[in-house]
Amino acid sequence: MINKIMLVDGSNASREVLIRRLQVAMPEIHISSCATANETLARIAEERFSLITTALLLPDMDGLDLCRKIRSSKRHRYTPVIVVSSDADQRLLHEGYNAGVTDYFDKAHGYMAFGQFIKSFLARNADLFGRILYLEDSKTAIASTRQMLEAHGMEVVHASSVEEALNLLEKSRQANERSFDLVITDFHLQGQMTGGDLLYSIRVRQHYSQQELPVLVTTGNEDIKTQVAVFNAGANDFVNKPLVEEVVMARVRALLLVKFQYDTLRRQAANLEQMATTDALTSTHNRLYLVEAGETFLTERNDGWVIIIDLDHFKMINDTEGHLVGDQVLIAMGKLLNQLFQDGLPVRFGGEEFVVLAHGEAIPSRCEAMRKAVEALKPGGVEVTVSIGLVAVEAQPGKDLNSLLGLADNALYAAKDAGRNRVFIYDANANAAPYTSVKETTD
Numbered sequence: 324m325i326n327k328i329m330l331v332d333g334s335n336a337s338r339e340v341l342i343r344r345l346q347v348a349m350p351e352i353h354i355s356s357c358a359t360a361n362e363t364l365a366r367i368a369e370e371r372f373s374l375i376t377t378a379l380l381l382p383d384m385d386g387l388d389l390c391r392k393i394r395s396s397k398r399h400r401y402t403p404v405i406v407v408s409s410d411a412d413q414r415l416l417h418e419g420y421n422a423g424v425t426d427y428f429d430k431a432h433g434y435m436a437f438g439q440f441i442k443s444f445l446a447r448n449a450d451l452f453g454r455i456l457y458l459e460d461s462k463t464a465i466a467s468t469r470q471m472l473e474a475h476g477m478e479v480v481h482a483s484s485v486e487e488a489l490n491l492l493e494k495s496r497q498a499n500e501r502s503f504d505l506v507i508t509d510f511h512l513q514g515q516m517t518g519g520d521l522l523y524s525i526r527v528r529q530h531y532s533q534q535e536l537p538v539l540v541t542t543g544n545e546d547i548k549t550q551v552a553v554f555n556a557g558a559n560d561f562v563n564k565p566l567v568e569e570v571v572m573a574r575v576r577a578l579l580l581v582k583f584q585y586d587t588l589r590r591q592a593a594n595l596e597q598m599a600t601t602d603a604l605t606s607t608h609n610r611l612y613l614v615e616a617g618e619t620f621l622t623e624r625n626d627g628w629v630i631i632i633d634l635d636h637f638k639m640i641n642d643t644e645g646h647l648v649g650d651q652v653l654i655a656m657g658k659l660l661n662q663l664f665q666d667g668l669p670v671r672f673g674g675e676e677f678v679v680l681a682h683g684e685a686i687p688s689r690c691e692a693m694r695k696a697v698e699a700l701k702p703g704g705v706e707v708t709v710s711i712g713l714v715a716v717e718a719q720p721g722k723d724l725n726s727l728l729g730l731a732d733n734a735l736y737a738a739k740d741a742g743r744n745r746v747f748i749y750d751a752n753a754n755a756a757p758y759t760s761v762k763e764t765t766d
């Protein structure tokens with residue numbers, strides 16, 4: 324996480340303005356500042372910063388020399404460094420890359436633009452930190468690789484055998500905890516099972532795709548045959564031993580990027596699906612969802628019911644209390660239906676009409692309880708009642724959802740005709756009768 328910025332500038336006035344611009348653009352970020360290069364070097368040896376900005380002319384050192392020193396430090400070797408200057412183009416073109424400058428803010432754009440520039444830089448270069456399952460059985464390799472990964476902000480969980488690695492993967496899946504973002508494994512292990520076996524289990528047995536769980540293989544053998552074997556086994560990529568930090572980290576970041584982009588796409592797809600099938604006002608399902616999932620829901624069991632609920636004299640509520648209060652009533656109705664029919668499929672059918680699909684012998688009595696609950700609801704102090712019509716799927720053999728909705732609607736009209744605020748059931752003899760006349764058992 325980027326949360327600490329070091330700002331280096333020899334001029335008090337300029338430092339103050341730049342800090343203010345950063346604070347305005349990113350109030351959540353902690354900003355420290357230094358006036359000289361030596362002060363900066365002492366400070367960054369003590370504390371870890373996620374970004375450093377520096378002027379090109381400092382009282383005690385050239386800004387690019389400071390950058391070189393930052394690059395040779397252990398702690399901030401990979402920390403982005405941004406030069407802030409008004410005429411650095413030529414120098415940066417010739418020397419900046421070698422000195423390790425990451426980017427350049429031209430003061431000619433004005434101080435106002437500085438905060439937004441850094442904010443957008445951070446958004447575009449968000450650091451990639453992942454949880455890595457690391458399988459290696461050589462003690463010397465474990466310590467150094469772990470240290471390297473942790474120095475780059477990775478969380479490392481080590482396993483020394485394939486069995487242990489598979490156990491850790493399975494456990495995190497079962498516990499539904501944050502699973503691993505990347506597996507790094509040696510291809511040739513001393514135990515009975517090899518890195519190839521681990522890959523086989525991950526891809527074929529546990530069905531993780533290469534985007535869901537990337538695997539980076541380390542191998543001491545770089546011949547083409549081994550490379551082909553590594554990829555055939557389902558690895559995303561490989562690195563040769565002895566490991567070179569820059570190479571390993573470039574691969575790790577590229578694979579984490581694949582994984583995180585895949586996670587984001589999956590989350591967005593799930594959100595879109597949710598939005599497309601949910602009624603925005605009442606948070607019940609919408610009509611589209613009823614069409615898509617209704618028939619399947621009813622055929623899951625043989626004791627299904629189709630229920631239509633209509634608010635009584637809702638036009639009057641709108642007319643006397645206003646549409647906003649009307650909306651509050653609809654929201655309260657949606658909440659109640661979602662609560663009462665968590666095991667069912669509550670839907671806003673349109674306007675002030677709801678449909679619920681539900682299973683169980685006690686559905687008529689649950690509808691009567693719902694009617695009473697609406698009476699007691701009084702959302703925003705408004706007295707509200709509902710009329711309810713329902714039909715049992717079993718009593719109407721061969722009827723599809725559309726026809727059942729029509730029959731439930733007949734019962735609803737009978738309830739309205741009989742004076743509203745009541746439950747009517749459409750029975751097997753094509754009669755719509757009030758709830759109280761029906762004998763029922765409870766679930």
Ligand SMILES: Nc1nc2c(ncn2[C@@H]2O[C@H](COP(=O)(O)OP(=O)(O)OP(=O)(O)O)[C@@H](O)[C@H]2O)c(=O)[nH]1
Pocket residue numbers: 604633634635636637638639641645646647648649650653673674675739743
């Ligand atoms: N506030 C609000 N009103 C809505 C919304 N959708 C539909 N309505 C209103 O719901 C009312 C439905 O009125 P009617 O169909 O005449 O039914 P009713 O007044 O409930 O009468 P009965 O059903 O016979 O008891 C209309 O005034 C619509 O404008 C909505 O999203 N918000």
